[in-house]
Amino acid sequence: MIASRAAIDGLVRGRSGPPSVCALSDCAECQIRSVSICSDLENDELSAFESLGQCCTFPTRATLFMEGANADVVYNVTSGLVRLFRILPNGRRRVIGFALPGDFLGLPLSEQYGFSADAAELTTACRFPRRLFTDFLYARPHLMRRLYESTSRALEHSHDQVVLVANSGAKAKVAAFLLQQRLRWARVRGMSVTVPLPMGRQDIGDFLGLSISTVSRALTSLARESLILIVPKGVRLLDLPRLQLIAED
C-alpha cells in the first residue's frame, strides 16, 4: 500500500503558496514539521517520494514509537492527534508537544527516538522507512537546505516554549497555549476562533508544566471573564486581544 492521497496532499501543501506560508507550517515544539520541503519537489521526484510511504491507523493510546527505540521509521500525520512525551527518571511524564495532521515525526538523525509518541485520539499517519527517507533528502541539496531551515525554525519555536514554560503564571501559560493551538490548527481547518483541544487536561498540564487542576482552574477563570467559551473537545476564543495580553504577562 502506498501513501494515501491525503498524505501526499499534506506534503505538497504550500506548493503554490508564498514562503511565509511554509514558515507557518513548521511545528512549534519539536522535530515535527510539515515537510513544506516538498514544494521544491519535481513531479517525478514527488511520485518517487510517494512510493516510499505506507498508511497506518492508530486507535486511541496506541503508541507510534517509544523513546530510546531504534528510529527506523518516520511518520507524516494525516488525521487525528499524536502526543509526544518523555517519561522522567522520577516517573513523571512530560509532554514535549503535539503532532497535528500535516506534521512530520521522527526526522532526527539520531539512531534512537528522543521521545515517545502515541495517539491521543483515532489517528492516521503515513509511514516511511527512515533510511529511504533521509537518503532521499540527502541526495538533494535543495531539500537538505529546506530541511535545515525548517529545523532551525523549529529550534526557535522551542526557545519560545522554554520562555513560556519557565516563568509565567498559569493563566498566561494556558492563554498562550490556546493562541498557539489556534495558529497550528489554522493550517488544518482554516483560521477560526474555535480551537480544537482533542488532548486531555492532563496532557495540557504535562505540556505546560502545570497540574491538571491548575489547568482546569485557569480555563474556568478565563471562561468566567468571558475571554473564552469552553466547548466539548475545544474552546472558542472570544477576546483575542485580551488573551494576547494575558499570554504575554
Place this chain on the structure above:
Amino acid sequence: MIASRAAIDGLVRGRSGPPSVCALSDCAECQIRSVSICSDLENDELSAFESLGQCCTFPTRATLFMEGANADVVYNVTSGLVRLFRILPNGRRRVIGFALPGDFLGLPLSEQYGFSADAAELTTACRFPRRLFTDFLYARPHLMRRLYESTSRALEHSHDQVVLVANSGAKAKVAAFLLQQRLRWARVRGMSVTVPLPMGRQDIGDFLGLSISTVSRALTSLARESLILIVPKGVRLLDLPRLQLIAED
C-alpha cells in the same frame, strides 16, 4: 585582519576525534554549536574559510547583536562568555543560553536575530559575514548535512531544557544546571569537578526561571549538604552521583 589562530583552532577541534566527540561539542540550548562541521573540511577549504573571518573583542556588557536586528554576521566565540537572552513584552529578561568558547552564534537563516547577545565578561570572538558563511556551507552538501545534524541535536537539547525548566524544583534545576555546565566546559578546559560560573546569579535565575534569591538559596543549600563547594566565579562539585539524583527529581 583574518581569523585568529585561536578561532581556527576552535573550529577544527574534534578533527582527529571520533564522531561522538563532535556530538558533545554541540551547544545545549540554542543555535549555538561549535562547528565540528569543519572536521570535514579539506585543507584548501579551511584556508578559504579562514579568510572569511575577522576578530573582535567585547568588554563586559557589550552587545554582539540585538534581537530583531538584521542578522548579517555570525560569531565564533574564542574566549569569555556570551549571554543570550530575550526581553519579554512585560519587560522581564529570559536568558536563552550561554555561548562558551568554541560555540557558534547567529547561524539561523532568518534575516533577523531571534535573541540578543552580549558579553558576560571580557570576550573575544571571530566574526563572519553571514552571507559568505552560509553560501560557503550551502555549496558543500556534506557540510550542510553536518549543519542539519548539529541543529537537530541542538533541538533535542532544547527539549531537555524545556523538560528541566518546566516542572522541577529549584534545587533540581540548579543541580542540573551545574552538571550541564560541567560538561560544556569540559570541551574548553578539560573534564574537571570545578565548574566555572562566569555569569551572575541573576543570569542563572533568568536562565532557569528562578529568582535570584532562590538560586542563591539553592546553591547554599547544596553547599550545606556538602554536595558542592562555592568558590569565586564557580563551584566545585563534590558529589556527582547525588547531584545527578537531585537533578533528576
Place this chain on the structure above:
DNA sequence: CGTGTTCTTGAAGCCGTTCAATGAAAGTGG
C-alpha cells in the same frame, strides 16, 4: 442504565517570589 474515566472545585500546605536589609566584592578617584 451503570461503570469507569475525565473534569471541576474545594481546602490545606508547600515552595518560590517579593521586598528589604545586610554583607561582600569589585571598580573608581583621590
Place this chain on the structure above:
DNA sequence: CCACTTTCATTGAACGGCTTCAAGAACACG
C-alpha cells in the same frame, strides 16, 4: 593604597500561587 561608590550575593520574613489530596459532577462507553 585607601576610602568611597557601586554592584552583586546572601539571608530573613511575609505573601501568594501552585500543588496535593480529596470529593463531587459531567461525560463516554459498554
